[in-house]
Amino acid sequence: MTTLLVVDDELLNRDALQRRLARVGYRVLTADSGASALEIASAQRVDLVLLDVMMPGIDGIETLRQLRRSRSLSELPIIMVTAKDGSDDVIEALDAGANDYITKPVDFAVAQARIRTQLTARRADPLTGLPNRLLFMDRLNELIERSRAAGNLDFAVFFLDIDRFKVINDSLGHGTGDELLMGIARRLEQSLRCTDTIARLGGECTLARLGGDEFTVLLAGVRNAAAASAVAERLIAAVSAPFQLEGREVVVSISVGVVMADARYQRAEDMVRDADTAMYCAKDRGRARSELFDLSMRAAAEERLRVESDLRGGLERTEFRLHYQPIVALADQRLCGFEALVRWQHPTRGLVAPDGFIRIAEETGLIVPIGLWVLREACRQMRAWDSEFPECADMIVNVNLSARQCLHPDLVNDVAGVLAETGLEPHRLKLEITESLVLEGTDEVIGILTALRGLGVQLGLDDFGMGYSALSYLQRLPVQTLKIDRSFVSGIQNAGNVEIVRAILSLASGLSMDVTAEGIETADQVVQLRDLACGFGQGFFFNRPLTYDAAREVLRKHQRATGEQQRVA
Numbered sequence: 001m002t003t004l005l006v007v008d009d010e011l012l013n014r015d016a017l018q019r020r021l022a023r024v025g026y027r028v029l030t031a032d033s034g035a036s037a038l039e040i041a042s043a044q045r046v047d048l049v050l051l052d053v054m055m056p057g058i059d060g061i062e063t064l065r066q067l068r069r070s071r072s073l074s075e076l077p078i079i080m081v082t083a084k085d086g087s088d089d090v091i092e093a094l095d096a097g098a099n100d101y102i103t104k105p106v107d108f109a110v111a112q113a114r115i116r117t118q119l120t121a122r123r124a125d126p127l128t129g130l131p132n133r134l135l136f137m138d139r140l141n142e143l144i145e146r147s148r149a150a151g152n153l154d155f156a157v158f159f160l161d162i163d164r165f166k167v168i169n170d171s172l173g174h175g176t177g178d179e180l181l182m183g184i185a186r187r188l189e190q191s192l193r194c195t196d197t198i199a200r201l202g203g204e205c206t207l208a209r210l211g212g213d214e215f216t217v218l219l220a221g222v223r224n225a226a227a228a229s230a231v232a233e234r235l236i237a238a239v240s241a242p243f244q245l246e247g248r249e250v251v252v253s254i255s256v257g258v259v260m261a262d263a264r265y266q267r268a269e270d271m272v273r274d275a276d277t278a279m280y281c282a283k284d285r286g287r288a289r290s291e292l293f294d295l296s297m298r299a300a301a302e303e304r305l306r307v308e309s310d311l312r313g314g315l316e317r318t319e320f321r322l323h324y325q326p327i328v329a330l331a332d333q334r335l336c337g338f339e340a341l342v343r344w345q346h347p348t349r350g351l352v353a354p355d356g357f358i359r360i361a362e363e364t365g366l367i368v369p370i371g372l373w374v375l376r377e378a379c380r381q382m383r384a385w386d387s388e389f390p391e392c393a394d395m396i397v398n399v400n401l402s403a404r405q406c407l408h409p410d411l412v413n414d415v416a417g418v419l420a421e422t423g424l425e426p427h428r429l430k431l432e433i434t435e436s437l438v439l440e441g442t443d444e445v446i447g448i449l450t451a452l453r454g455l456g457v458q459l460g461l462d463d464f465g466m467g468y469s470a471l472s473y474l475q476r477l478p479v480q481t482l483k484i485d486r487s488f489v490s491g492i493q494n495a496g497n498v499e500i501v502r503a504i505l506s507l508a509s510g511l512s513m514d515v516t517a518e519g520i521e522t523a524d525q526v527v528q529l530r531d532l533a534c535g536f537g538q539g540f541f542f543n544r545p546l547t548y549d550a551a552r553e554v555l556r557k558h559q560r561a562t563g564e565q566q567r568v569a
Helices: 011-021 035-044 059-068 088-098 109-121 133-151 165-172 174-194 198-201 225-240 268-284 295-317 358-364 367-388 413-423 435-440 440-454 488-489 495-510 525-530 548-567
Strands: 003-007 029-030 047-050 078-082 102-103 155-162 205-210 214-221 243-245 248-250 254-260 291-292 320-329 334-346 348-352 396-400 429-434 460-466 481-484 515-518 535-537
Touching: 003 011, 003 035, 011 029, 011 109, 029 035, 029 102, 035 047, 035 059, 047 059, 047 109, 047 334, 059 078, 059 088, 078 088, 078 109, 078 358, 088 102, 102 109, 133 155, 133 205, 133 214, 155 165, 155 174, 155 268, 165 174, 165 248, 165 440, 174 214, 174 225, 174 243, 198 254, 205 334, 205 413, 225 254, 225 291, 254 268, 268 291, 268 295, 268 440, 295 334, 295 358, 295 367, 320 440, 320 548, 334 548, 358 367, 367 396, 367 413, 367 429, 367 548, 413 440, 429 440, 429 481, 435 460, 440 460, 481 488, 481 495, 488 495, 488 515, 488 525, 495 515
Parallel strands: 003 029, 003 047, 047 078, 078 102, 254 291, 334 396, 396 429, 429 460, 460 481, 481 515, 515 535
Antiparallel strands: 155 214, 155 254, 205 214, 243 248, 320 334, 320 535, 334 348
């Protein structure tokens, strides 16, 4: 039931409004002062406030200002009640954050209409016009109560999230992102209205936008998991066709989490939480798919929350460490540089490899500060080693950039700042991006990479050939290095893989790029790659990723060997 708070120091005014509003179905709370109103609003759920302007003590305008410090116009509509229509009180109230006003003596029909308008606006998403989170949760709570009373639990909640929406929004702009959200909303509406699968269910349906790129569907009449999965697949298919946005074609996908009604659910929040958990499971299993919630997912979600919390603490406590994997020239196995690889020294879990935290860091945005720390620490360490090992002062350090880092608006300035701060010569820093990133936002990415090249840093394309097709973009990319993925190196004894490696090397040569093979584990692989004229390599055959002390020892041996060669010469 919708709860209103009537605030007026006059008892007769309060009682009259309370009785008439209660008669039309509202739950009505009353307060005789601004101080009392603030106390009630902080302690209880209030959906709308009718607030008298003229009151002793804390007047209506000051009460309004204090309420607005914690509740926005959309979160808590406030209608001012004033005895002076068109007065300065009205202007001051609207400037202070009032949603509307009514005048005394109160015309109840007008007051009721304005209350209804504010409550309706509060329950609609302003971008898409769909029901918002508040209305969706109210409808779900009502359906839960009705279904439990009737013993008929035949409905489902679907949680939809746009895959890689952050990349689209950052690369094409927020205006285009909003246009995409509106287009997706219309397609989902049409799908829910028109599909035979949904029509056969014959139940009530609510499509809502919770916020950002998240949508939810409440659908009654869903009697089993097969029917729910069929609906989810239709929703996924509805979004899969290309969108035409500002003259360009954009292809997106959605991941869907589904939760079936169950007697254990007594609150809407719990069903939505579990549908959200299932959606993240769908993303983890490849995106553009649906997953039905089961209880094992909740434990995984709780672990995910623990990792996210620990990551934030790890940043504050500087728990991250760099390991350094040597990169060598295959012709003579001379050390040429290192790839800096991040590890997390967790206080209870020990040393955590990247696959234990990078995906969560990427999804939460923590990858940006973590990546900046990696960049700064790698450059700082190279400069420190320059002083200790002057014979190695021409070596390069490779640092990986994630998709989210690459599209962050401060990236170029951050790189420039780190180079200036550490004093590392720009050409000794090589930033590696993945091939898939190029395809997610080509024009935007090329612009960022060009700006980075303008700083003098080198650029490399990691995991080249891994199931994507960046060939059409390769000649436009300002990169100097291709890295052959380890899957081709590990199978280089097979004729097919040899030809793929040969083709990559030929392509790189034609574009004046050098090539590094990663994942080298055997002497035979070294020989084959060298015979194919691959310039550089890294892998366990040469060294695993090394701690600071172990990398320092490798540098000491390299400097000693370099000095001996110079003396012989």
